[in-house]
Amino acid sequence: GxxxxxxxxxxxxxxxxxxxxxxxxxxxxxxxPEDLKAHVRYPQDLFNIQSHVFATYHMQDPQIFYNKEDLWNIPKKNDKDMEPYYTIMRLPKTGVEKDRKEEFILLVPFTPAKRDNMAAWLAARSDAPNYGKLIVYLFPKQKLVYGPRQVDARIDQDSAISQQITLWSQRGSQVIRGSLLAIPIEDALLYVQPLYLSASEGALPELRRVIVAYGNQLNMAPNLEAALEGIFGRAATATIKETAVTMVPVVPPGTLTAPLLPGPSVLAKEALDHFNKAQAALREQDWGRYGEELKKMRSVLEELAKP
Structure with missing residues (x-):
């Protein structure tokens, strides 16, 4: 060779x-060759170094930089910095790129120093013709946008969720909390976390509940469809507009304006189907199919978010 x-x-x-x-x-x-380009991805170790440096050097005003007034941190998971993760998503609107489509990116969130709310997230693009380009999206400082640790804490503090987990544990079952997925949908963040139950050691975990967090709302249901309907079915359009967050892209410039609105249950069922298929692929370690199902689920959720 x-x-x-x-x-x-x-x-x-x-x-x-x-x-x-x-x-x-x-x-x-x-x-x-074009078929080889499709498999090129931004190096995670390089991005990890860049994100740690950018947490300080994103400050452009000399006085702010000197006083470290706007210092960022990478959120911690189990007392360790959250590792950047690959995902397939459609970047939010910037006003520059008209034909947006799903792309393979490397993503990491930022929180303000000594605080857990979301400040920004940085993405490295892997698809041509944008391979190697970095883009950062800022959240407005005047609004509280929950970060991953805050969402985890809210899940722990929710009485209904904690009671259910305690009940399962008392019966001798092991409760496994899946990865917390932060899904940017247009100008809002939707957090999704599956709960698995393992009856005994060595047994395959079974998906028992799905937790969805959006703004100040938190809901747990037997499946993604019910969890989404529990969130958007209770929320009036005005409430959703108030809790929707506008993210401002630094590179390139632009603003995001589309609010997240509730959609029909048929889309929620379709999203549930893709979510279940993604979880099945995850258990089988079929990463290609896992990414495709997440991509399809995201597309359905974006349809659900359209006014």
Whole structure:
């Protein structure tokens, strides 16, 4: 076989140095076969370093930077910084890109220093022609946007949820809390967390409940359809408009304006179907199918969010 090395940024100083040392070794990214380009993803270790640096150096005003008035942190999970994660999503509207579509990105959220509410999230794009581009979305400081730890705490403090978990535990079952998914839908954040129940060691966990958090609302139901209907069925349009959050993209400029509105139950059922298929793929470690089902679920949720 053969090994080919491709250049994404021809102006990178290290790349220029290697080109002089090894002429002809590095090829432009445009020469990479299209089927191979579809599998290129932004490196997680590089993004991890960049996000930690950006948490401080996003401040552009010298006085604010000197006083560290707007310092950010990466949210912690089990006393460790949350790792950036890959996901398939459609970036929120910016007013610049008209034809938006789902794309493979690497994502990490930020919270203000010594606080747990959401301040921003940073995304690295992996799909052509935007491979390697970073974009950050800011949440308005005048509104409280719950961060991952706050949503986790709200779930722990909810009496109905804690009573159900305690009841299961008393019966000898093990309650497993799945990954907390933060799903940006247009200009709002929807948190989804599945609850699994394992009757004994070695047994396959069974999906028993789905928790959905949106704004100040929290609901647990036997499935995603019921959880979504519990949130949006109770909320009036005016209430949802008040709790919807506008995110401001720093690069490129623009504003997000579309509010999240309740949709018909048929869409909720379709979202539930894709969610269940994604969970099945996750148990089978079929990451390709898992990503596709999440992508489809997101598309349905966006339809649900349309006015």
């Amino acid at each position: 053969s090994v080919n090395l491709y250049i994404n940024d021809p102006h990178d100083p290290l790349v220029l140095a290697y080109q002089k040392i090894f002429p002809g070794l590095l090829k432009p990214l445009s020469e990479m």
